[in-house]
Amino acid sequence: xxxxxxxxxxxxxxxxxxxxxxxxxxxxxxxxxxxxxxxxxxxxxxxxxxxxxxxxxxxxxxxxxxxxxxxxxxxxxxxxxxxxxxxxxxxxxxxxxxxxxxxxxxxxxxxxxxxxxxxxxxxxxxxxxxxxxxxxxxxxxxxxxxxxxxxxxxxxxxxxxxxxxxxxxxxxxxxxxxxxxxxxxxxxxxxxxxxxxxxxxxxxxxxxxxxxxxxxxxxxxxxxxxx
Amino acid sequence: xxxxxxxxxxxxxxxxxxxxxxxxxxxxxxxxxxxxxxxxxxxxxxxxxxxxxxxxxxxxxxxxxxxxxxxxxxxxxxxxxxxxxxxxxxxxxxxxxxxxxxxxxxxxxxxxxxxxxxxxxxxxxxxxxxxxxxxxxxxxxxxxxxxxxxxxxxxxxxxxxxxxxxxxxxxxxxxxxxxxxxxxxxxxxxxxxxxxxxxxxxxxxxxxxxxxxxxxxxxxxxxxxxxxxxxxxxxxx
Numbered sequence: 489x490x491x492x493x494x495x496x497x498x499x500x501x502x503x504x505x506x507x508x509x510x511x512x513x514x515x516x517x518x519x520x521x522x523x524x525x526x527x528x529x530x531x532x533x534x535x536x537x538x539x540x541x542x543x544x545x546x547x548x549x550x551x552x553x554x555x556x557x558x559x560x561x562x563x564x565x566x567x568x569x570x571x572x573x574x575x576x577x578x579x580x581x582x583x584x585x586x587x588x589x590x591x592x593x594x595x596x597x598x599x600x601x602x603x604x605x606x607x608x609x610x611x612x613x614x615x616x617x618x619x620x621x622x623x624x625x626x627x628x629x630x631x632x633x634x635x636x637x638x639x640x641x642x643x644x645x646x647x648x649x650x651x652x653x654x655x656x657x658x659x660x661x662x663x664x665x666x667x668x669x670x671x672x673x674x675x676x677x678x679x680x681x682x683x684x685x686x687x688x689x690x691x692x693x694x695x696x697x698x699x700x701x702x703x704x705x706x707x708x709x710x711x712x713x714x715x
Numbered sequence: 716x717x718x719x720x721x722x723x724x725x726x727x728x729x730x731x732x733x734x735x736x737x738x739x740x741x742x743x744x745x746x747x748x749x750x751x752x753x754x755x756x757x758x759x760x761x762x763x764x765x766x767x768x769x770x771x772x773x774x775x776x777x778x779x780x781x782x783x784x785x786x787x788x789x790x791x792x793x794x795x796x797x798x799x800x801x802x803x804x805x806x807x808x809x810x811x812x813x814x815x816x817x818x819x820x821x822x823x824x825x826x827x828x829x830x831x832x833x834x835x836x837x838x839x840x841x842x843x844x845x846x847x848x849x850x851x852x853x854x855x856x857x858x859x860x861x862x863x864x865x866x867x868x869x870x871x872x873x874x875x876x877x878x879x880x881x882x883x884x885x886x887x888x889x890x891x892x893x894x895x896x897x898x899x900x901x902x903x904x905x906x907x908x909x910x911x912x913x914x915x916x917x918x919x920x921x922x923x924x925x926x927x928x929x930x931x932x933x934x935x936x937x938x939x940x941x942x943x944x945x946x947x948x949x950x951x952x
Contacts, residue, residue, distance in 0.1 A: 535876065535877070541874075542875045542876065542886070543754065545875045545880055546758065546762065550761060550768055553769060556943075556944055557768065557771050557772050559942075560772060563779050567779065567782030576789045576793045578786075578796060581783055581800060582796055584779075585800045586950055587943060591867075593868065596950070599949050613842050616845050616849070619871070621871075624873055626946075626947075628945050628948040638868035642852040644850065644853055666948045706855075708812070710896055711814040712812060713805065715813055715935045715937070
């Protein structure tokens, strides 16, 4: 009798577990269908120009990602080969360190690019949009009136004063950007055409531009590593 | 002014579309439907490819890191360079971080459906997000993410039609959550300053556009989901 009763309890427990799994799976399927429907709805409600522009950006981003993967793959091969040969490749690591210092603005750089001279003052959103366009066109290093800028450099208007990283900058504004001039110039021209209703903008191609200013990276006080 | 800039951009895009439409042959409605469907399928395919490529980049990053860790174990010279590399990785946003900070919530308001008001002031624009983020940096933010996308040194915001895109064509859709790590009080005081975000705050009052923030003792921001390539800038000297 006790065995009989234990069997019944075990069967009951299995039934409950199976029901719970079924319930959870059903819930997940509904959730998945709902989220797919939400994505489809947002895309379906868009005009064709938006969709076409999105395709253009996705293509560009995917090409960038393919190049990133190729570079990482090469770096990994270099590291592995050195390890297989019984050593360690300091060169591959130093190269990555240099790249990150350039990205973070913590080292002086030079290269081809544009020098954009703006004879007048800009509002914060006007400068942000100019930088957005140039970054999207592959701009790699920026300085404005002798100040290095990365995306975490604050750009705030206080009245008619433009504050870059908390410091006031005044006209004329000289923006140096390093990158491929072939790609940067159309982006700069487009931004200039909207600014030129108000201020004079002069764009010059430079075969070798120097940005010697650096950003002093702030130490992390509140943030800690890990999720 | 921000709204004015958006309207100008929208006008420019609409004019571009009109010009394109004008040049193209009129399509039968069945062809139009097929074209619309094909366009949307392309987005889905490219988005799938985008996700797969990011996963590949992240897997390769993990392999590179494993190779570097092993190299550092074998050579003290490499170990020293690797310590500097980890520091720069943290600055660049390649590592997840956690700590106290502020969560800012932002959502569209109500369309007044007023023919006299074509300002689109009821919607959240990318410039609004960028204004908030800039103010957070100005008030000592140490790391920022929007809807789970880390803001890194190369991040740019722009419109692809109605889509807000950042970091390798990541589409941001509302409601928006900005997460900032730093001193919660300093960050909150910066946003609360009546002289800052004046236009956004006024639109919040007029259109019911949602703008609020919450202090937290523990928040986290993810690592950037790709990496960086530098092709033109060279170290000086």
